[in-house]
Amino acid sequence: MTKFKLEYIWLDGYKPVPNLRGKTQIKEYDAFPTLEQLPLWGFDGSSTEQAEGRSSDCVLKPVALYPDPARTNGVLVMCEVMMPDGKTPHASNSRATILDDADTWFGFEQEYFFYKDGRPLGFPEQGYPAPQGPYYTGVGYKNVGNIARQIVEEHLDLCLAAGINHEGINAEVAKGQWEFQVFGKGSKKAADEIWMARYLLTRLCEKYCIDIEWHCKPLGDTDWNGSGMHCNFSTKFMREVGGKAYFEALMAQFEKNLDDHIAVYGPDNHLRLTGKHETAPWNKFSYGVADRGASIRVPHSFVNNGYRGYLEDRRPNSQGDPYQIASQVLKTISEVPTEGYATAAA
CATH class of the missing domain: 3.10.20.70 (Glutamine synthetase, N-terminal domain)
Structure with missing residues (x-):
């Protein structure tokens, strides 16, 4: 034993x-x-x-x-x-009642800031570092410092050793800002692994005396980027059938449900989704091929493959609850009938 x-x-x-x-x-x-x-x-x-x-x-x-x-x-x-009976979900239990479908795949792009002494890692005590530009996917001490990469590499190894389907890391647009990606099949599995990856990162940073700032716009109304958690999604129908007519019907339903999505895509999103910094305004819906400023970015691969594959909802933010985000995406998709599209797509 x-x-x-x-x-x-x-x-x-x-x-x-x-x-x-x-x-x-x-x-x-x-x-x-x-x-x-x-x-x-x-x-x-x-x-x-x-x-x-x-x-x-x-x-x-x-x-x-x-x-x-x-x-x-x-x-x-x-x-x-x-609850004490061990059977009734607590009111705070967002996982127990969400929609789930193992054939709906989710890929979350979790952005965050390293924070030390009340400011992003690498920021001077007063003012700001050099403007954004060289930090995204940056290399070198002046761009990423001497601690951040050590932490993200260690976090990556921890996630992989834990069996989390961690798919990549990169330095992000702002100094002290990074991203990791997790993929899962089904709302619960994908969200479980995001929460576990968040846990491992937060716990790891204890020994470095560094905090993780998950807020979607920690630097306020400035030209410094906010943090998102872009949600890539794909159903079996989207992968195998798809088609332009189905895609357009799906986008119409996403536009119709705009308020329902924003309600669960993370607090303070109005501070991040301003229409600047490669974001769509929080109260308007848009989509476009390779458009990082749209609500939903349509990959070239999706269009080139006959409107089949995956789509990227860029509105969820770094603080969002992935259980609720994935469930709302699945709910909207489920409201679009798939009958009658197979022949058109073929």
Whole structure:
């Protein structure tokens, strides 16, 4: 028997953006445990904005697990928060009721800032560094400093060792800003892995005395870029049938549901989606081929392949809850009937 360190991880009840929480218990198993072997576990919800002190019990229900490469015999356990009966989802549990479809694939591009001493990593104590331009995919000390790349490389290795489908990293447009990408099949799987990658990055930065700033526009009304979490999506129908007529019907439905999407695409998005800095205004919908200033960017590959493949919704922001984002995208797609398009696409 081996003693395993089970790190139960969940989202608290803070609004408008939940925080990641975690606590460890030790359990003995013959081998790396399965999800079915992991017990429910209680916690004090009054300390996480999920209960009152007079009735503070909440329950953690394991829903996904990963090896924890930073610990000997470690297990990362993604959990949903349940009521004391262990069966009823807590009101803050955004995962329990979302739409999910394993044939709908999602790729999230998570942007963020490294912060130290109250400012982006690499910013001077007063004022700003040189204007944006050389930092995006930049190389060299003057562009990326001497710590950031070390952290993102270590984070990449941690994610891969944990089995997270991490697909890439790059320095972003603003100094101190970076991005990683995660791909998953189905809303829950893709979102689980984004949250777990966020957890690993935040925990990793503890030893560097650096914080992660997830806010979508931390530098306010300036010419410095905000942070997004672009959502690439593709259904089985989009990949195998598609067609221009279906695409146009889908875009019409996205435009119709503009307010529903913006409502779950992350708080303070009006500060980021201004129509400047390669963004579409938050209250207008647009799409265009290779247009980084559109609400939805249509890849050349999509058009060249007979309007088949994937699309990129550029409106979700870096603070957004990927469970809600993926679910809303899937909801809008499901409202467009697919009957009658196969012949036209062929």
